[in-house]
Amino acid sequence: MTRLLVGPFNRVEGDLEVSLDIKDDAIASARVTTPLYRGFEQILVGRPAVDALAIAPRICGICSVSQSMAAAAALRALYGVAPARNGIVAANLAHAAENMADHLTHFYIFFMPDFARAQYAGQAWHEAAMRRFKAIEGAAANEVLQARRRLLEIMGILAGKWPHSLAFQPGGTTCAVDLGQKAQLVAIARDFRRFLEASVFAAPLEAPLDLKTPEELERFCEGRGADGDFAAFCRIARALDLENLGRAANPLMSYGAYRDETGAFLNAGVFDPLNGALSPLDARAIREDVSHAYMRDGPEEPSLARTEPFVDKPDAYSFAKAPRLHGRPAEVGAIARLAVHGHPLVRALLERSRASNVFVRVVARLIELAMVAEAAEGWAKALALNEPFCASAPQEADGDGVGLVEAARGSLGHWLGAQKGKIRAYQIIAPTTWNFSPRDASGVAGPVEQALVGAPLEGHGARAASVQHVIRSFDPCMVCTAH
Amino acid sequence: MSAGAFNILWLQAGSCGGCTMSMLEHGSGGWFRELDTLGVNLLWHPSVSEETGTEARVVLERVEAGETPLHALCIEGAILCGPDGTGFFNRLAGTGRAMLDWARALAAKADYCVAIGSCATFGGVPAADPDPTDAVGLQYRKAVAGGALGADYRSRRGLPVINIAGCAPHPGWIMETLAALALDVLTADDLDALGRPKFYVDHLAHHGCSRNEFYEFKASAETLSQRGCLMEHLGCKATQAAGDCNQRGWNGSGSCTKGGFACIACTSPGFEDIRDYHRTPKIGGVPIGLPLDMPKAWFMALAALSKSATPQRVRKNATADHVVVPPRGARRPKE
Numbered sequence: 001m002t003r004l005l006v007g008p009f010n011r012v013e014g015d016l017e018v019s020l021d022i023k024d025d026a027i028a029s030a031r032v033t034t035p036l037y038r039g040f041e042q043i044l045v046g047r048p049a050v051d052a053l054a055i056a057p058r059i060c061g062i063c064s065v066s067q068s069m070a071a072a073a074a075l076r077a078l079y080g081v082a083p084a085r086n087g088i089v090a091a092n093l094a095h096a097a098e099n100m101a102d103h104l105t106h107f108y109i110f111f112m113p114d115f116a117r118a119q120y121a122g123q124a125w126h127e128a129a130m131r132r133f134k135a136i137e138g139a140a141a142n143e144v145l146q147a148r149r150r151l152l153e154i155m156g157i158l159a160g161k162w163p164h165s166l167a168f169q170p171g172g173t174t175c176a177v178d179l180g181q182k183a184q185l186v187a188i189a190r191d192f193r194r195f196l197e198a199s200v201f202a203a204p205l206e207a208p209l210d211l212k213t214p215e216e217l218e219r220f221c222e223g224r225g226a227d228g229d230f231a232a233f234c235r236i237a238r239a240l241d242l243e244n245l246g247r248a249a250n251p252l253m254s255y256g257a258y259r260d261e262t263g264a265f266l267n268a269g270v271f272d273p274l275n276g277a278l279s280p281l282d283a284r285a286i287r288e289d290v291s292h293a294y295m296r297d298g299p300e301e302p303s304l305a306r307t308e309p310f311v312d313k314p315d316a317y318s319f320a321k322a323p324r325l326h327g328r329p330a331e332v333g334a335i336a337r338l339a340v341h342g343h344p345l346v347r348a349l350l351e352r353s354r355a356s357n358v359f360v361r362v363v364a365r366l367i368e369l370a371m372v373a374e375a376a377e378g379w380a381k382a383l384a385l386n387e388p389f390c391a392s393a394p395q396e397a398d399g400d401g402v403g404l405v406e407a408a409r410g411s412l413g414h415w416l417g418a419q420k421g422k423i424r425a426y427q428i429i430a431p432t433t434w435n436f437s438p439r440d441a442s443g444v445a446g447p448v449e450q451a452l453v454g455a456p457l458e459g460h461g462a463r464a465a466s467v468q469h470v471i472r473s474f475d476p477c478m479v480c481t482a483h
Numbered sequence: 484m485s486a487g488a489f490n491i492l493w494l495q496a497g498s499c500g501g502c503t504m505s506m507l508e509h510g511s512g513g514w515f516r517e518l519d520t521l522g523v524n525l526l527w528h529p530s531v532s533e534e535t536g537t538e539a540r541v542v543l544e545r546v547e548a549g550e551t552p553l554h555a556l557c558i559e560g561a562i563l564c565g566p567d568g569t570g571f572f573n574r575l576a577g578t579g580r581a582m583l584d585w586a587r588a589l590a591a592k593a594d595y596c597v598a599i600g601s602c603a604t605f606g607g608v609p610a611a612d613p614d615p616t617d618a619v620g621l622q623y624r625k626a627v628a629g630g631a632l633g634a635d636y637r638s639r640r641g642l643p644v645i646n647i648a649g650c651a652p653h654p655g656w657i658m659e660t661l662a663a664l665a666l667d668v669l670t671a672d673d674l675d676a677l678g679r680p681k682f683y684v685d686h687l688a689h690h691g692c693s694r695n696e697f698y699e700f701k702a703s704a705e706t707l708s709q710r711g712c713l714m715e716h717l718g719c720k721a722t723q724a725a726g727d728c729n730q731r732g733w734n735g736s737g738s739c740t741k742g743g744f745a746c747i748a749c750t751s752p753g754f755e756d757i758r759d760y761h762r763t764p765k766i767g768g769v770p771i772g773l774p775l776d777m778p779k780a781w782f783m784a785l786a787a788l789s790k791s792a793t794p795q796r797v798r799k800n801a802t803a804d805h806v807v808v809p810p811r812g813a814r815r816p817k818e
Contacts, residue, residue: 005577006536006576006577007536007575007576007577007578008529008535008536008539008540008575008576008577008578009535009536009576009577010529010530010532010534010535010539011529011530011531011532011533011535013500013530014495014498014500015495015529015575015576016576017574017576017577033576035573035574035575035576036497036563036572036573037563037572037573037616038497038561038563038572038608038609038615038616038618039572039609039615039616040608042613042615043608043609043611043612043613043615047758048758048759050759050760050761051757051758051759051760053760054747054757054760055608055611055755058499058501058607058608058650059499060499060500060501061498061499061500061501061502061503061504061505061651062499062500062501062504064499064501105507109507109530109531110530113533116533117533134533135531135532135533136515136525136531136532136533137515141513141515142512142513142514142515142516143513144513145507145508145510145513145514145515146511146512146513148507148508149508149511149513152508152734152735153734153735153736154734155733155734155737156732156733156734156735156736156737157735157736157737158742159734159737159742160733160737160738160739160740160741160742160743160744161733161734161737161738161739161742162504162505162733162734163499163501163504163505163651164501164650164651164749165739165742165744166739166742166744166745166747166760166761167742167743167744169707171707172708173708173743174707174708174742174743174744175708175741175742175743176708176743176804176805178805309566309572309615311566311571311572319572385805386805388708388804389708389804390706390707390708390743390804392706392707395762462536462537463535463536463537463538468535479498479499479500
């Protein structure tokens with residue numbers, strides 16, 4: 001057995017260190033380390049509760065709106081305020097823009113460049129992958145950045161700027177949209193849809209949205225969608241058998257995404273890929289174990305927990321805590337959202353694999369991209385220009401508030417306790433805290449630690465592309481993980 | 484690596500990655516194309532480069548050894564010195580070394596050293612009270628010179644750290660600074676007393692604010708989403724904060740005040756320690772933070788005068804979320 005240390009692990013948000021035990025040219029065991037701790041939960045304590053709206057988004061530059069939404073939701077629960085309907089729609093649209101930009105950035109800038117690596121020279125698809133996806137130089141890169149830039153104009157209109165906006169409030173959003181802006185929002189949503197139809201899917205959006213079975217997916221990739229980057233990925237995935245790489249069979253969890261007064265666009269719940277069972281989400285069953293985190297022991301319930309670093313702790317190897325649902329790790333992200341929601345293709349792919357894997361994680365992300373892109377235009381049209389965007393909220397309240405939202409990378413929760421208008425306690429569990437959790441007190445590994453086991457290295461050691469694919473298939477955000 | 488290119492190395496320290504996210508919005512043809520157009524070569528960037536693990540370490544080691552020329556070292560994020568000066572709160576993965584150590588080693592090799600964003604500049608939000616990680620900027624700890632590199636640090640071309648303050652900065656602020664360096668047209672005279680490029684900090688965020696008429700008449704918004712001036716009640720710092728924020732478009736056409744919320748002076752040291760961002764601190768009903776270069780008595784006199792002269796239209800629109808009274812001439816031009 002040899003041990004390899006991998007890092008800096010880039011093309012993720014933030015920095016990541018991975019320690020791999022290697023046996024017979026494959027990974028026998030893995031530990032993931034979050035090497036950055038900034039102390040946001042300590043910084044938030046003692047500040048006026050509403051100032052969470054200025055501080056919390058700055059945890060993360062890539063999912064800053066998600067952090068704002070979670071903080072606003074926690075304050076909304078604390079104050080018991082009913083938000084203006086327009087504010088909910090506008091916030092969902094801005095959140096959609098961020099999530100779509102994140103999925104796009106992940107696929108093209110973070111994930112696909114690994115298929116252009118020299119390790120794959122000689123594969124039939126490698127030259128095309130080089131031309132299209134090579135980091136910085138590939139043809140797709142600048143195309144995608146232009147589409148992303150146009151998409152994020154939604155932020156200029158609804159949020160003033162991105163990242164880090166104060167537009168998202170307990171009562172709604174701060175910018176009342178006028179007729180011209182509404183027209184612009186629809187135009188941007190349509191432009192983005194056109195980009196997806198031209199480059200990602202090479203087909204009208206209805207085609208990927210209609211995919212229900214693995215067979216239909218295969219026909220689409222060989223047929224009408226063959227020229228798209230989605231199909232290019234699916235063909236590479238088939239050649240490399242990515243369906244059997246990065247497998248993990250944890251419960252898939254979603255808090256539910258894009259809520260309004262009628263419910264959620266994507267439902268909340270927990271889906272078990274081993275037996276296909278769907279159960280309701282009980283957020284009260286969430287705990288954070290710190291047995292292997294550089295943190296002092298304390299209560300494990302997020303509403304009671306504190307965060308106090310302790311870097312000399314024996315057995316600790318990460319600044320991330322280990323979140324558990326009913327005592328078990330859970331995987332979060334687009335794959336979990338679509339599995340919970342009952343998307344037929346994602347359910348069928350999971351049934352075939354009885355586990356999450358590299359292939360389904362990426363497919364789910366791109367299918368969700370299509371679903372949200374279609375919905376975004378509808379949300380822009382749903383803005384009622386003669387109605388308010390922001391209800392006023394009280395500035396002081398005592399008690400607790402929990403904000404649960406879905407960021408691009410999965411379930412994000414803020415647990416806020418307030419006393420005399422000041423923050424008494426603040427705990428954040430981010431999507432990658434779930435996926436990149438260290439071991440817990442029972443020695444149970446987190447999802448990515450499980451998913452790495454068995455990955456073949458083919459003589460490439462820590463540089464093996466398989467390691468890159470498994471880790472990046474989760475789209476980790478390491479700045480959020482320990483925050 | 485193309486010959487004659489301007490080599491930049493970008494590292495993320497105690498950061499949220501938001502400066503990179505902002506940067507990726509730059510350039511109508513895509514940021515990578517813009518870099519190419521300006522002759523800028525990315526030696527390595529954590530979010531976009533292919534090299535990972537050992538390959539990335541080799542890039543850094545070659546720069547440290549002086550084998551690869553480093554024209555600009557760009558660091559995003561605060562330098563975390565804690566605990567106890569070890570920098571352990573932020574190690575560069577796979578290297579066993581703190582970013583504090585890497586920043587010092589690489590800054591010594593750089594023609595120019597550029598702090599990207601308010602964290603790398605002054606410490607920013609990670610340095611917010613109680614400053615759990617002993618976070619500093621490259622050359623400042625909040626407003627005090629020093630920081631990770633020390634007040635006396637000068638890059639190989641003789642400049643202090645170039646501080647692109649902002650949270651997150653406008654992508655234009657970053658790229659225009661890098662372009663000026665690549666074009667060899669940025670000098671010490673182009674930086675203000677805090678090392679920030681004057682081209683964007685010799686303005687106030689207030690300049691060009693679309694709420695200008697409300698400001699002139701002191702017609703103020705009372706709650707968020709209303710159209711009036713945000714200074715009197717809602718904590719807006721734009722009349723004191725450096726930045727050409729309202730003379731540029733953010734994400735197309737936006738800005739903080741256009742978005743309906745207050746300027747929180749994110750280009751200034753210490754913005755992270757403001758309390759009640761959306762409430763204006765007052766003494767005897769008078770805001771404490773008045774424009775810095777105007778005698779207070781004059782400001783009060785003018786404010787009282789303009790308040791008494793406020794047109795009904797401006798007063799009514801100030802507390803509405805859309806225009807309720809249009810300008811009189813707007814509908815029917817005078818013949």
